[in-house]
Amino acid sequence: MQGQQTPKKRRYITGIDGMRTLAVIGVIVFHLAPSSLPGGFLGVPIFLVLAGYLVTYFMLRDWNRDRSLHIGSFLKRRIFRLYPTLVAVLVATTAYITLFQRSLLTNIRATLGTNMAFIYNWFEIGHGQSYFDRAMGESPFTHLWTLSLEGQFYLIWPLVIIILLKFKKKWQAAAVLMVGAVASAVEMAMLYNPETVNRVYYGTDTRAFALLIGASLAFIWPMDKLSENVGRLNHHLLNTIGLAAVIGMGYFYVTMSGSDDFAYDGGMFIFSVLATLLVAVVVHPGSSWNKWLTNPVFTYIGKRxxxxxxxxxxxxxxxxxxxxxxxxxxxxxxxIQVAIILIISELSYRFVEQPLIHYQWRNLGSDLHNLSLHPGRIISGTIAVSFIVLTVIGMQLQPSHPQESALKKTITARSVEAQKKNARAIKLQKKQEKEVAAFSHNQKLEKDAVKNLTTKQKKTMKEYKLSAQNMVTLQHTPMTAIGDSVMLDVSGGLQDLFPGAVVDGKVGRQMDEVGPIVKSMADSGQLSQNVFFNIGTNGTVTKDQVEDVLTDIGPNRDVYWTTAYVPNRSWQNQVNNTLKAEAKKHSNVHLIDWYGAAKQHPEWFTSDGIHPNNTGVKQFASLVATSIAKDKEK
Structure with a gap:
């Protein structure tokens, strides 16, 4: 299929814009509604594979043409490709934050500096939030880690190419790159920690495999040496390979989650291989995939x-x-959000990206002089300067020694406290389970227990507005609580009321993580008679997911589930509608309407409108405690 032709005039592969479109659509849908396309984050490996292939191909083409890599002009082109738009988004975003959302100024100097130096991904490992946390005061800069990865690639790649050119056979260089790609994927699997994926998700070394696989393809599959005359059989073979790659990539888009162990144990590597196969087919003139991925919409989006x-x-x-x-x-x-993104991107493409890519910087002095002759340009210049000034002001407003956000610090502290109480609760549960039968509807025992409430218990009872009977009931109600960052936030209040509550909470947890946790607890005998869930803060909850969890829990345990209150997230109503439908189908599932209680009380929440403040924590715990106590006292 690969002809032995001399290099010919470069073809513009419009299908590559189609691949870029598929990548950016995946990322946007994932950010808008992560659980509706859980693998949308895999759009990033598509970009990386394309970067690896195209950069390596053009460098090898230059070498084959005149035995020079033109490193200076290569770096210049790459820098002017990345920097103008990057600077524009950094300045505009920081200006907005300075005016309207100063809580996001934490670490702003380091964020701007590391982005400009193309090392932001490493800064994110130590200081950033998980890419998959959707309810912890998201940073508007998090996604820029990929630009740092690409920037590092551009800076070191000419040196790597010089070394690889020492091999006499191109397949040998390609093999070396594939070995490097496998090593990168293995390192990702070895360093993967499900509690914090930042190291492997943002790390240059653990994400390099996509770039390396794409680069290896460029050595053995240069687009200018691929023959169009491949014969009918090979034409169909190419199209079939492309179809298989698209189906495989689509499957991962729909099924792979960023919280899946498989994603880090080879899943992203396999996806990158599939993306590379699609690149190989798209750039081949004997395939139909370039045509199939070419249309006005894909071309427009791909270029932007x-x-x-x-x-x-x-x-x-x-x-x-x-x-x-x-x-x-x-x-x-x-x-509305997509429309705003497209409008801003179009303006940036016309007035920032394209003009500065082709700008002759030696004319900067004269152009600044001529600026005064054009009123329209004066206005544009004034706006740009204003943004820069606001950015500088924002950098001065942040603390000299940036600290974690108050919300993150609070949740971290409550998580540590919950873990301490869990050890005591596990021991207490065994005693509670024995007492449950004895106390059930035994009025004498209940009356004695009411009389013998301690001073601390009476204080807690008043604080959470419970009756003495409620308090006694809760003291003898073992509970396993599983949830996300909101569960951690309210863990203290819950464990005050339910001394036998074991809390398993995690920042960024989504519903697809809950099933394995429940199954493991059930299999090991650690799941109590009462299971309480607060899930839905970070993404959708599907009927099948709930059914699988309820199957593992069994019909003989009571399940309590709070509705989700995430008014500024797209999946709130979907989660609540699913939970209501499932509660009607299962007699042991009891819905606690946190959404109904919270929607009229914005004063119960921190600035993100999702996590309860101290008042909200008490309201949440009181609602849960009252609901469960009443159910147990029937």
Whole structure:
């Protein structure tokens, strides 16, 4: 299939814009509604595979043409490709934060500096939040880690190519790169820690495999040496390989989650291999896939995919912060957000990206002089300077020694405290389980217990507005509580009321993580008679997921589930509708309407509108305790 032709005039492969479109659509849908396309984050490996292939191909083409890599001009082109739009989004985002959302100024100097130096991904490992945390005061800069990875690639790749050119056979260089890709994937699997994926998700070494696989393809599959005359059989073979790659990538888009162990144990590597196969087919003139991935919409989006990618997350974060009712109208709000992203990206493409890529910087002095002759340019210049000034002001407003956000510190502290109480609760549960039968509807024992409430218990009872009977009931109610960051936030209040409550909470947890936890607890005999869930903060909850969890729990345990209150997230109503439908089907499932109680009380929440403050914690715990106590006292 690979002809032995001399290098010919470069073809513009429009299908590559189609691949970029598939990548950026995946990322945007994932950010708008992560559980509706859990593998949308895999759009990033598509970008990386394309970067590895195209950069390596053009460098090898230069070498084959005149035995020079033109490193200076290569770096210049790459820098002017990345920097203008990157600087624009950094300045515009920081200016907005300075004016409207100063809580996000934490670490702003380091964020700007590491982005400009292309080392932001390493800063994120130590200081950033997980890419998959959707309810912890998201940073509008998180997604920029990929630009740092690409920047590092551009800087070191000419040196790597010089070494690889020492091999006499191109397949040998390709094999070396594939060995490096496998080593990178193995390192990801070895370093993977499900409690914090930042090291392997953001690390250059653990994400290099996508770049290396794409680069290896360039050595053995250069697009200018591929013959169009491949014969009918090979034509169909190429198309079939492309179809298999697309089906495989689509399957991973729909099924692979960023919380799946498999994603880090080879899943992302396999996806990158599939993306590389699709690249190989798209660039081959004997295949139909270039034509199939070419249309006006894909071409438009693909050419602007860089700008769309860098602007999409700030738009979403700021929009979600300002519009508190996204959960009630998710589709309309998603359309509005996409429209804003496209408008900003188009303006950036026309007035930042394209002009500065081709700008002759030696004319900077004269152009600044001529600026005064054009009123329109004066206005544009004034706006740009204003943004820069606001950025500088924002950098001065942040603390000299940035600290973790108050919310993150609070939840971390409560998580540590919950773990301490869990050890005591596990021991207490055994005693409670023995007492449950004895206390059940035994009025004498209950009356004696009411009389013997301690001073601390009476104080807690008043604090959470419970009756003495409620308090006694809760003292003899063992409970396993499983949830996300909101569960950690309220863990102290729950464990005050339920001394036998074992709390298993995790920041960023989604519903697909709950099933394995429940199954493990059930199999090991650690699941108590009462199971309490608060899940739905970070993504959708499906009927099948709930059914699988309830099957593992069994019909003889009581299940209590709070409705989700995430008004500025698109999945709120979907989660609550699913839970209501499932509660009607199962007599042992009891719904606790946190959404109904909270929607009229914004004063119960921190600035993100999702996590309860101290008042909200008490209201949450009181609602849960009262609901469970009443159910047990029937």
């Amino acid at each position: 995919s860089y700008g769309i990618y860098v602007y999409q997350f700030p738009v979403m974060v700021f929009y979600e912060n300002q519009v508190k009712s996204i959960g009630n109208h998710p589709i309309i709000n998603a359309i």
